[in-house]
Amino acid sequence: MTTEENRPHSGHEDPYALALQSGRAPAYLRLADGRRTRLPVHRWCAQPTRADRTLMERCVGPVLDVGCGPGRLCRALLRQGVFALGIDVAPHAVARTIALGGTAQCRSVFDPLPGEGDWQTLLLADGNIGIGGDPHALVRRCAHLISPMGVLLVEVDDNDVEERCTAWFEDTHGHRGPPFPWARLGAPALRRITDDLGLSVTDQWKSGPRSFLALGRPGSSPGGRARRGESDVVTRTPAAWR
Template identity: 70%
Template sequence: MTSGEERSPCAGADPYALALRNGHERVYLRLADGRRIRMPVDRWYAHPTVADESVLTRCVGPVLDVGCGPGRLCRALLSRGAFALGVDVAPRAVAHTIALGGIALRRSVFDRLPAEGGWQTVLLIDGNIGIGGDPRALLYRCIQVTAPTGVLLIEVDPDDVEERCTAQFEDTHGHEGPPFPWARLGAPALHRIAEDLALSVTDQWRYGHRCFLALGCPDSASGRRC
């Protein structure tokens, strides 16, 4: 989970940085209208859940994990013999991933990335479809880095929502980090955006309260770029 901004929200005593330090601090996403959403920090640091496994089994290497956080998914893929690279703007997230045997870069997905156009699977899990606050621009960027035969595996909000907003990370004491653009997207909205970008929904599934979609190019078999 990451804000995806060039300016990391993990500076000084920012609540997100503190949560990433040990994986036990509670942190919330505070939206501009006052709503507060608890972030699943414990899940980011745990072994992949059964819902995560439903994503991992659909991954074909090489895999790019966008907003990798502490790296549970890219580390799991590496342990199974699939090359996976995590990217995140938060230095603590990248350091944690590397310390536990993963491969990660401190970088925004909108920066130049290794092997652009060659990733067979690109992950946007744990709400990372919200990175940058513009899902359409994010998906377009992900198309650029994905191989013509590749797939985007995306976790969306379980509710039917399409929202662009400004958010801040907040701890249990109300201490806030810097604001950043964010977005929340449900499956119907992702279907609409995918159609606009000439992407097809090749799979859609739920596990518990979590909802996932797989997007690919309709002409992927011919190697054509979307």
Template identity: 65%
Template structure:
């Protein structure tokens, strides 16, 4: 999970600087209404899980991993000979990606990026559809970055939820990030957003408790893959 300078948890504080102080967890996403969601930080620092493998198998290079965190996905793709670039606003995350042999930029997805209009796959995994608190704006930006035949691979909330909220990261030691706008979408909500953007859902699948959708431009989508 990541965010960016368009109202992000790490715009005013590096989440991945917070996580190691807590021993890679527990770190929580605290919503404005008091709800607290534990973040699986240990998974982000580990190797890709089987659910992640189901995403990686659908990737066609070049791949842009938006909110790449410590780089487990883009690193795994590079190891398979698929070019992948991670983008994250957290310096600690980018440094970790580079240390493990990945390629990443410390930059917002809304900043100027390499090869705009040429990416064949964009990843929004680990809840990153919430970046900036505006999924329509985020997906619209991703469309600007991709080739006409590209896929957007998106992980959604397993529940039927559509929520824009304010949140912050916190641990059990009194450390917390500044508040930031965030969003949570389930599959039905993502279907509605996709429709508004002339995107088609070309594939959807679940793996354990995790749920994913593949989106393509309507004029280039040819049904489930």
């Protein structure tokens, strides 16, 4: 039953948007079963961490950063001379990315995108394997976006979990944004998806409490061509943008 206490407050902006605007306001991911997790907004709005850098050193351009948020990864890659485009469905996230010097578009990963089939690296960081609530469909779509030798770099839950749910963003006062489908996935569940889609795990690593996998097609180089070397060509833009 919808009551005044649990009805979304139309007079308040989306807590996620407000958190991104300030870069530090607390925001939470609330699941329909009542669980609530504080979002690391301060980390998303700061400089890349050591764990982030383990992702970045495996990136070969061009890079598509899916669910880029305020764009810390795609902006840092651009500063290093690696072409990177961020996409996000949140206008405030895209605006912040562009204002701070990044390149981003307000689009869903399931929308038509530039350079489809030509991206060398695709990032699904910060739990973005949960986008859309269907990791199988998401990985299949991402596999169509990368080149034959391209690599998906995916951050997974540190626990062995496979869960689909409904979620929303919430502030400390219980004001919430619209609900959306979400998922949580650990490494074993992602491995099952990759096997089903004809992909393989080419690298797996941890940095602190965060866990990552690199996925590619048979014959692709491990870990996004392993670690990027000085001789790699990393500034190439997708063919559709030339």
